[in-house]
Amino acid sequence: MLAVLEKSVAKSPDALHTPNSNSLSSFKDEFLAQHFSSLHPSSVTVNLSPSALFAYSIHKQNPLLPRLFAVVDDIFCLFEGHIENVGTLKQQYGLNKTANEVIIIIEAYRTLRDRGPYPAAQVVRDFQGRFAFILFDSASKTTFISADADGSVPFFWGTDADGNLVFSDETDIVTKTCGKSFAPFPKGCFFTTSGGLSSYEHPLNELKPVPRVDSSGQVCGATFTVDAESKKETTGMPRVGSAANWANNI
Numbered sequence: 001m002l003a004v005l006e007k008s009v010a011k012s013p014d015a016l017h018t019p020n021s022n023s024l025s026s027f028k029d030e031f032l033a034q035h036f037s038s039l040h041p042s043s044v045t046v047n048l049s050p051s052a053l054f055a056y057s058i059h060k061q062n063p064l065l066p067r068l069f070a071v072v073d074d075i076f077c078l079f080e081g082h083i084e085n086v087g088t089l090k091q092q093y094g095l096n097k098t099a100n101e102v103i104i105i106i107e108a109y110r111t112l113r114d115r116g117p118y119p120a121a122q123v124v125r126d127f128q129g130r131f132a133f134i135l136f137d138s139a140s141k142t143t144f145i146s147a148d149a150d151g152s153v154p155f156f157w158g159t160d161a162d163g164n165l166v167f168s169d170e171t172d173i174v175t176k177t178c179g180k181s182f183a184p185f186p187k188g189c190f191f192t193t194s195g196g197l198s199s200y201e202h203p204l205n206e207l208k209p210v211p212r213v214d215s216s217g218q219v220c221g222a223t224f225t226v227d228a229e230s231k232k233e234t235t236g237m238p239r240v241g242s243a244a245n246w247a248n249n250i
Contacts, residue, residue, distance in 0.1 A: 001054075001055070001056040001057075001067055001078050001080055001134075001167075001168060001169050002032065002033075002036045002053070002054070002055040002056070002166075002167070002168045002170075002173055003052065003053065003054050003055075003078060003134040003136070003166070003167045003168070004026045004027065004032060004052065004053040004160075004164055004165070004166050004167075005051070005052050005136065005143055005164060005165045005167075006027070006050055006051045006052065006164050007162065007163040007164050007165070008051075008141070009051050009052065009136070009141050009142075009143060009193060010143045010145075010164075010165045010191070010193060011163075011193075011196065012159035012163055012164075012165050013196065013197060013209065013222070013224070015209030015211070015221070015222035015224075016157070016158065016159050016181060016182070016183060016209075016221045016222055017159050017163075017181045017221075018179070018180045018181045018219050018220060018221055021178070021179035021180040021181040022179035022180065023158075023159070023160050023161040023177060023178050023179040023180075023181055024160060024161050024176070024177040024179075025160060025161050025162050025177065026053070026160045026162070026164055026166055026177040027049065027050070027053070027162070027164065028162075030047070031177065032053070032160075032166070032173070032176060032177050033045050033047065033053055033055055035173070035176055036055045036173060037055070039172075039173075040055075040057035040059055042057055042058075042059050043055050043056060043057035043059075044056055044057070044069070046071075046076065048076070048136070048138055051136070051138065051141055052076070052136045052138070054069070054076055054078055054134075054136075056069050056078055061080075064082065065080055065081045065082060065130060065152075065153055066080070066081075066082070067079070067080045068080070068100060068101060068102035069102065070102040070103055070106060072103070072106045072110075073110075073139075074137065074138045074139040075106050075109065075110070075135065075136070075137050075138070075139075076135070076136045076137075076138065077102050077105050077106050077109075077133060077134070077135040077136075078102075078133060078134045078135075079101050079102040079105055079131065079132075079133040080131065080132050080133070080153050080155075080169055081101070081129060081130045081131030081132060081133075081148070081152065081153045082101070082129050082130055082131070083101045083104065083127055083128065083129040083131060084128045084129040085126075085127075085128045085129070086099075086100075086101065086104065089104045089108075089126065089127070090104065092126075093107040093108060093111060095107055101131070102133070104127075105127075105133050105135060105144075106135065108123050108126075108127075109135055109137070109144050111123070112144075113137070113140070113142075119203065120144075120190065120192065120195075120198075120200070121190070121198065121199075121200040121203035122200075124146050124190050124200040125200050125201070127146075127148070129148065130148050130150070130152030130153055131146075131147065131148050131152075131153060132146070132147040132148070132153040132154075132155035132169065132185065133145065133146060133147075134167050141193070142192065142193040142194070143191065143192060143193045144190070144191075144192055145167065145185075145190060145191040145192075146189065146190035146191070146200070147185045147186070147187060147188075147189065148187070148188070149187055149188035149201055150187060151184065151187040153169065154169045154170070154171075155167070155168075155169055155184065155185040156168055156169070156170075156171050156174045156182055156183065156184055156185060157174065157182065157183065157185045158174040158175070158177075158178025158179075158181050158182025158183070158221060159178055159181045159182075160177040160178050160181075161177065166178050166182075167185070180214075180218060180219070180220040180221065181220075181221050182220065182221045183212050183220065183221035183222055183223055184223070186199075186207070186223065186224045186225075188200060188201040189207070189224065197224060199226050201226075202226045203232070204231055204232055205226045205227055205228060205230060205231060205232065206226075206227045206230035206231070206232055207224040207225065207226060207227065208224065208225055208226075208227040208230070209222040209223070209224055210222060210223050210224070210225055
């Protein structure tokens with residue numbers, strides 16, 4: 001799977017960028033989308049230019065970690081993996097029996113956006129299983145991205161030559177335009193347009209970047225670890241009534 005999010009929608013952490021990383025533009029001439037299609041001829045591409053791009057293929061997927069894609073009310077979501085407590089979550093969000101994991105993610109986001117009864121970290125913590133997902137709300141230009149606490153699903157992110165964020169379950173896709181400005185997406189974390197990167201396991205702690213070094217000794221992006229000594233300001237997440245308010249308060 002592949003997603004590219006324009007920098008005004010998803011600002012890359014500065015530490016993810018590596019100087020002189022030989023990065024390229026992902027959006028220009030649909031370069032990365034065409035590269036993905038060349039590797040996966042049966043893939044589906046959804047171009048939401050200039051804000052986002054999604055592409056996915058079910059070819060050669062792990063049957064235990066299937067890829068799912070859905071669109072509901074201008075909310076686009078790519079999901080890979082398996083959630084174990086689907087039944088409980090369907091009941092929690094008032095979904096019918098046919099709802100699958102990607103629909104649950106979208107409904108969880110809509111609940112956060114429109115009503116916000118729980119902190120975002122708690123909502124992600126409720127997902128039990130192996131997963132990675134990328135959600136983009138094209139109406140409000142907001143994102144919601146996460147991966148499970150064990151890193152069970154291969155999931156990478158990077159920043160391209162234009163400062164846009166690239167996500168994929170394949171390193172070769174990310175490095176095609178991000179060069180050395182990439183890393184595995186942090187385990188047990190989630191990313192939003194307004195809040196950036198946070199740990200849902202330790203939501204009150206800041207994250208600190210740690211430079212990654214490859215086998216040749218060159219810096220390749222950064223990993224992010226929980227800073228046990230640094231606490232965030234606890235402002236809470238009030239109940240809100242619109243996507244814009246949700247984005248500003250997460």
